[in-house]
Amino acid sequence: MTQVGEDWDEGGPERLYVLTGGRSGFDETGLDLVTLIVSRTPPQIGMQPEHESILRVCASPLSVVEISAHLKLPVSIVSVLLADLLAEERVEARAPAPALPDIDIIKAVIHGLQNL
Amino acid sequence: MASRTFETAAGPRSEDALPASATSAVKIVIVGGFGVGKTTLVRSVSEIRPLTTEETMTEASAGVDDLAGVERKSMTTVAMDFGRISLNDELVLYLFGTPGQQRFWFLWNGLFEGALGAVVLVDTRRLEASFDVLGRLEESQTPFVVAVNAFDEAPSYTDGELREALDLTDEVPLMACDARNRESSKGVLLALMQYLHSLAMTSEAT
């Protein structure tokens, strides 16, 4: 078994590599910064702590970028962690509204801002 | 030991939680040079205290004092802050205060492509800080409005002078704002949305 050395910085790149099993990406997962994530199952004992945290903070809908801010992990890493949870159907992903000019979305945003 | 363990995240405060009915989100990018007021604008309209997300990138740099052929790698951490506005029970708007240097934009995939549009914040003391941004937004066909932040000692120009200096066409909305003021910041976002509305109406008519 590998001995964890004194100079092992758990916040460093090696740590991130271990977290994601060497995968990287954002592209592959199809997740947007503002895809809303909602937990479908409560956290379970023995889970990877990052997975456990995601399930906990997503008890109500939370965007990918907010998860990143609350967990203090880059979006690129959070996306990979979310891909695991999505594959295991532990979370649900709600895709953002299409970027193409959709008049109903535009009107809803105007209305919402006016009511602030 | 110089290590940091993963702290269990506290998550949003309960009063900041989105309703379970929140189904989709949209985003607007606030972009501009260093210290132009991006964070201030996000803070003045956001319903949550602005949050920060960070990415690290490795840049290869070959300095003059380097040995021939040796590249030095440097790590740069780039931060982006953002806020949120719940528009109704289903729709959520996110505002991203994005660094002005476009070489950082690729760090967040789809930030511009997936955005409704952008607000370009301009400080008249450093107009040149906006050139890069404006050129890039035009290239990527991201609709934008230009808001001139009212800094006290900043020189004031007429709209015509600003349009000429920034090479803006007449269609692009140009306005003054005070990012510290909530109503003023709200007005800038509404101006962008009304501009998008007019663009959508024109494209529907053709």
Ligand SMILES: Nc1nc2c(ncn2[C@@H]2O[C@H](COP(=O)(O)OP(=O)(O)OP(=O)(O)O)[C@@H](O)[C@H]2O)c(=O)[nH]1
């Ligand atoms: N007079 C005036 N000051 C402003 C305005 N907006 C921001 N400021 C001030 O300008 C300073 C910089 O504002 P920030 O919001 O931090 O600027 P930023 O664009 O986020 O800066 P960076 O993220 O460092 O690039 C702060 O001290 C603000 O209080 C404005 O509209 N008018």
Ligand SMILES: [Mg+2]
């Ligand atoms: Mg800032």
